[in-house]
Amino acid sequence: xxxxxxxxxxxxxxxxxxxxxxxxxxEQTLAxxxxxxxxxxxLGEDVNREGLRKTPHRVAKALREGTRxxxxxxxxxxxxxxxxxxxxxxxxxHAGGEGGPVMVRxxxxxxxxxxxxxxxxxxxxxxxxxSGRRVVGLSKLYRVADVFAKRLxxxxxxxxxxxxxxxxxxxxxxxxxxxxxxxxxxxNIDSALHGSDQQRSVQVLVTSGSGIFDSGKPDEWGxxxxxxxxxxxxxxxxxxDKCWCPSHSSTKVGPTNSGMVTAVxxxxxSLGEDPLRNELLGTPARFVKWLTNFKSSNVExxxxxFAHTVDPVKCNGSVSHPEHRIYxxxxxxxxxxxxxxxxxxxxxxxxxxxxNKGVDPMEKTLLQSVVHFHGFKLQVQERLTRQIAxxxxxxxxxxxxxxxxxxxxxxxxxxxxxCGSNTATIAVLGRFLTDPxxxxxxxxxxxxxxxxG
Amino acid sequence: xxxxxxxxxxxxxxxxxxxxxxxxxxEQTLAxxxxxxxxxxxLGEDVNREGLRKTPHRVAKALREGTRxxxxxxxxxxxxxxxxxxxxxxxxxHAGGEGGPVMVRxxxxxxxxxxxxxxxxxxxxxxxxxSGRRVVGLSKLYRVADVFAKRLxxxxxxxxxxxxxxxxxxxxxxxxxxxxxxxxxxxNIDSALHGSDQQRSVQVLVTSGSGIFDSGKPDEWGxxxxxxxxxxxxxxxxxxDKCWCPSHSSTKVGPTNSGMVTAVxxxxxSLGEDPLRNELLGTPARFVKWLTNFKSSNVExxxxxFAHTVDPVKCNGSVSHPEHRIYxxxxxxxxxxxxxxxxxxxxxxxxxxxxNKGVDPMEKTLLQSVVHFHGFKLQVQERLTRQIAxxxxxxxxxxxxxxxxxxxxxxxxxxxxxCGSNTATIAVLGRFLTDPxxxxxxxxxxxxxxxxG
Numbered sequence: 001x002x003x004x005x006x007x008x009x010x011x012x013x014x015x016x017x018x019x020x021x022x023x024x025x026x027e028q029t030l031a032x033x034x035x036x037x038x039x040x041x042x043l044g045e046d047v048n049r050e051g052l053r054k055t056p057h058r059v060a061k062a063l064r065e066g067t068r069x070x071x072x073x074x075x076x077x078x079x080x081x082x083x084x085x086x087x088x089x090x091x092x093x094h095a096g097g098e099g100g101p102v103m104v105r106x107x108x109x110x111x112x113x114x115x116x117x118x119x120x121x122x123x124x125x126x127x128x129x130x131s132g133r134r135v136v137g138l139s140k141l142y143r144v145a146d147v148f149a150k151r152l153x154x155x156x157x158x159x160x161x162x163x164x165x166x167x168x169x170x171x172x173x174x175x176x177x178x179x180x181x182x183x184x185x186x187x188n189i190d191s192a193l194h195g196s197d198q199q200r201s202v203q204v205l206v207t208s209g210s211g212i213f214d215s216g217k218p219d220e221w222g223x224x225x226x227x228x229x230x231x232x233x234x235x236x237x238x239x240x241d242k243c244w245c246p247s248h249s250s251t252k253v254g255p256t257n258s259g260m261v262t263a264v265x266x267x268x269x270s271l272g273e274d275p276l277r278n279e280l281l282g283t284p285a286r287f288v289k290w291l292t293n294f295k296s297s298n299v300e301x302x303x304x305x306f307a308h309t310v311d312p313v314k315c316n317g318s319v320s321h322p323e324h325r326i327y328x329x330x331x332x333x334x335x336x337x338x339x340x341x342x343x344x345x346x347x348x349x350x351x352x353x354x355x356n357k358g359v360d361p362m363e364k365t366l367l368q369s370v371v372h373f374h375g376f377k378l379q380v381q382e383r384l385t386r387q388i389a390x391x392x393x394x395x396x397x398x399x400x401x402x403x404x405x406x407x408x409x410x411x412x413x414x415x416x417x418x419c420g421s422n423t424a425t426i427a428v429l430g431r432f433l434t435d436p437x438x439x440x441x442x443x444x445x446x447x448x449x450x451x452x453g
Numbered sequence: 454x455x456x457x458x459x460x461x462x463x464x465x466x467x468x469x470x471x472x473x474x475x476x477x478x479x480e481q482t483l484a485x486x487x488x489x490x491x492x493x494x495x496l497g498e499d500v501n502r503e504g505l506r507k508t509p510h511r512v513a514k515a516l517r518e519g520t521r522x523x524x525x526x527x528x529x530x531x532x533x534x535x536x537x538x539x540x541x542x543x544x545x546x547h548a549g550g551e552g553g554p555v556m557v558r559x560x561x562x563x564x565x566x567x568x569x570x571x572x573x574x575x576x577x578x579x580x581x582x583x584s585g586r587r588v589v590g591l592s593k594l595y596r597v598a599d600v601f602a603k604r605l606x607x608x609x610x611x612x613x614x615x616x617x618x619x620x621x622x623x624x625x626x627x628x629x630x631x632x633x634x635x636x637x638x639x640x641n642i643d644s645a646l647h648g649s650d651q652q653r654s655v656q657v658l659v660t661s662g663s664g665i666f667d668s669g670k671p672d673e674w675g676x677x678x679x680x681x682x683x684x685x686x687x688x689x690x691x692x693x694d695k696c697w698c699p700s701h702s703s704t705k706v707g708p709t710n711s712g713m714v715t716a717v718x719x720x721x722x723s724l725g726e727d728p729l730r731n732e733l734l735g736t737p738a739r740f741v742k743w744l745t746n747f748k749s750s751n752v753e754x755x756x757x758x759f760a761h762t763v764d765p766v767k768c769n770g771s772v773s774h775p776e777h778r779i780y781x782x783x784x785x786x787x788x789x790x791x792x793x794x795x796x797x798x799x800x801x802x803x804x805x806x807x808x809n810k811g812v813d814p815m816e817k818t819l820l821q822s823v824v825h826f827h828g829f830k831l832q833v834q835e836r837l838t839r840q841i842a843x844x845x846x847x848x849x850x851x852x853x854x855x856x857x858x859x860x861x862x863x864x865x866x867x868x869x870x871x872c873g874s875n876t877a878t879i880a881v882l883g884r885f886l887t888d889p890x891x892x893x894x895x896x897x898x899x900x901x902x903x904x905x906g
Binding site: 146 | 588590880899
């Protein structure tokens with residue numbers, strides 16, 4: 001990857017002349033930017049506020065890069081990467097010219113869900129049995145898979161397309177593709193607030209075979225499956241016709257903003273896809289529905305409802321005992337939407353506070369709703385953390401410490417494409433500000449197995 | 454990352470005109486290619502054989518991309534990625550304009566060791582405390598770190614340079630950089646053959662602090678260290694003056710091919726570094742020494758020595774019992790050098806065979822030396838696997854199955870830059886060819902905790 005932004009789509013020649021395809025790319029980028037502005041306005045946001053000013057440009061760039069597979073050809077990748085491997089010197093070897101199975105395991109990929117336009121993660125395992133004494137450079141297996149991942153996809157089609165492309169490109173005896181896909185759960189603000197919707201992601205395992213692995217010879221698949229010691233192929237659950245995307249499972253559809261839906265359709269068009277393709281017909285409405293979860297005015301009303309049930313004095317907990325101790329509420333799940341990239345970030349919130357009593361069940365529900373109140377918006381993690389601290393301090397007194405641990409989809413599906421990283425932010429108020437030992441005390445109470453990542 | 458090779462350094466304009474800097478880049482690339490040819494010839498290889506024909510070009514490209522940091526500026530990255538975060542609406546918040554600590558954890562990076570030119574892996578944790586109400590886009594922290602990683606480096610200098618650059622670029626209250634670095638062990642063919650040199654990698658933990666973290670206030674570091682729950686900073690072992698690179702610890706220096714050494718010095722020069730910089734003075738000789746481990750003629754003599762101690766009849770094991778069973782020899786370590794990229798790949802070999810007796814210690818040593826014999830060469834994993842199978846079948850009979858599990862440095866430090874993936878290859882001979890149950894039987898005997906990865 002180029003470590004710097006902007007290398008790929010904004011090449012300006014020294015003399016100011018631009019190539020034709022470049023002009024076309026710029027026009028498409030501008031069209032996407034306009035559509036993103038419509039979406040932001042539909043969310044009631046001010047497109048000119050500092051944090052959002054460059055968001056349309058960032059989103060357009062991310063979507064174009066994330067769907068670069070439409071412009072790539074497998075032939076260009078495989079060409080020149082097939083190496084003859086005739087085996088040991090003649091007379092010594094007796095394995096013949098056929099090679100044994102080759103499998104590259106645990107390749108991290110991401111793709112875009114054709115059903116809701118959100119990125120999904122893929123752990124990819126690619127195997128083939130060489131023929132004609134030719135093996136392919138290992139990294140090319142990944143590159144071919146990436147061509148199809150960087151399109152609007154569904155897991156099974158992705159597996160099938162990668163499989164077919166490798167079969168045609170390498171012409172081996174057979175190809176096996178095994179994908180472990182993980183789609184962010186589609187949070188529903190109502191069920192999240194009522195604690196009935198805590199699932200983090202939807203997982204699906206799909207496989208595809210070609211050549212000698214096409215006609216269902218489990219014996220031949222055996223070697224590959226044995227090499228994936230931690231995957232139980234029996235749990236392959238992507239073969240039914242039901243769409244895996246969680247956007248399909250939530251039934252309630254609110255009033256739809258048709259301007260926003262049209263804008264998303266125009267984005268799909270600008271990416272070079274056909275918005276009228278069957279699988280894409282409902283996508284704009286589903287994406288708008290997802291986005292609408294993060295319309296701040298929506299959520300504020302919800303919290304107002306909750307806030308009425310609270311007696312702040314009762315929660316202050318600073319009366320009966322002079323010796324207060326630290327209480328914690330750990331691993332409160334949250335969902336949010338990064339305002340810089342219009343992509344989800346999600347994880348857990350840990351809250352520490354001084355009190356002479358615990359938090360009763362109602363109050364835990366309340367803390368969770370504070371978290372959702374600030375989460376279900378266009379946000380940045382740093383602000384989210386401080387806002388939670390400040391709101392919680394109204395309920396639980398002035399000595400508050402909040403830690404937010406989050407996975408940012410934008411770190412995986414944009415520019416740097418880093419899987420596996422996560423971000424922790426801290427906000428401290430009152431006594432925690434001046435007492436490092438108290439901070440350490442609280443931080444050490446967070447379990448190693450914190451549910452982020 | 455661009456999914457296709459060649460985008461970055463070989464832009465050809467439509468009218469055939471090339472820019473000045475591009476011509477310079479091409480000249481430097483050609484100079485590196487010539488130097489790589491000298492190295493291959495020094496190893497006694499035929500630079501025109503199929504597997505090596507494009508190696509000089511691949512190596513040149515990889516080295517140029519892997520040291521792209523020399524041409525990047527931190528200012529360009531951070532510019533426009535600083536976002537004002539004034540906090541909650543006035544009147545509600547009481548955390549003031551200062552932000553709380555922010556830490557991005559578990560970023561995978563790689564860099565090139567200035568001491569031996571081999572890539573080393575970095576697990577990178579970056580923290581800062583915002584000031585002036587400004588936070589920086591999370592991905593920019595990685596991008597800044599990558600600028601300095603993509604140079605010839607040593608762990609402590611890398612940490613210090615990243616720290617300083619973030620301090621200057623973001624102007625926060627302070628920056629903390631914690632790097633867990635892992636350098637491939639420098640195998641020595643002699644000690645490997647005698648089983649005294651089984652270490653896989655050298656680990657080092659280094660830290661750097663600036664701003665409020667510069668003057669040794671452990672209280673302030675406390676928050677960040679608590680957030681890295683699995684790292685014991687007390688084991689920070691990179692602060693002494695001893696170079697971590699394993700190339701320094703091996704004392705024996707064979708006869709040096711001065712042509713090869715000069716070639717490596719010219720590569721360093723072409724990358725824009727000064728081969729006379731103190732830390733780089735011995736680097737060409739050390740790199741040549743590493744490469745020379747993989748000079749095939751060297752190793753063949755070694756194996757010839759071992760082969761004399763073997764009685765093939767004794768090893769055949771096909772006499773006393775009609776019912777043979779599968780014996781296994783698992784997790785035999787190996788080292789090899791990818792002939793396509795001149796980069797190490799390494800891992801473990803598992804051997805299965807039919808016999809009516811076990812392999813006595815001498816024979817295990819023998820199997821290990823067969824593995825090293827075929828490993829210590831310019832290789833590809835597919836060929837290595839088959840060569841081991843075929844050689845072993847001369848010693849242990851015709852029913853042989855070999856699995857090689859390997860990590861390829863080229864997958865991490867070249868084009869696709871994928872950490873965490875690994876490659877398995879299988880070669881089968883005799884009864885294993887026709888008996889899927891036997892193959893499955895053997896494959897299932899390989900423990901989950903196979904030492905690769």
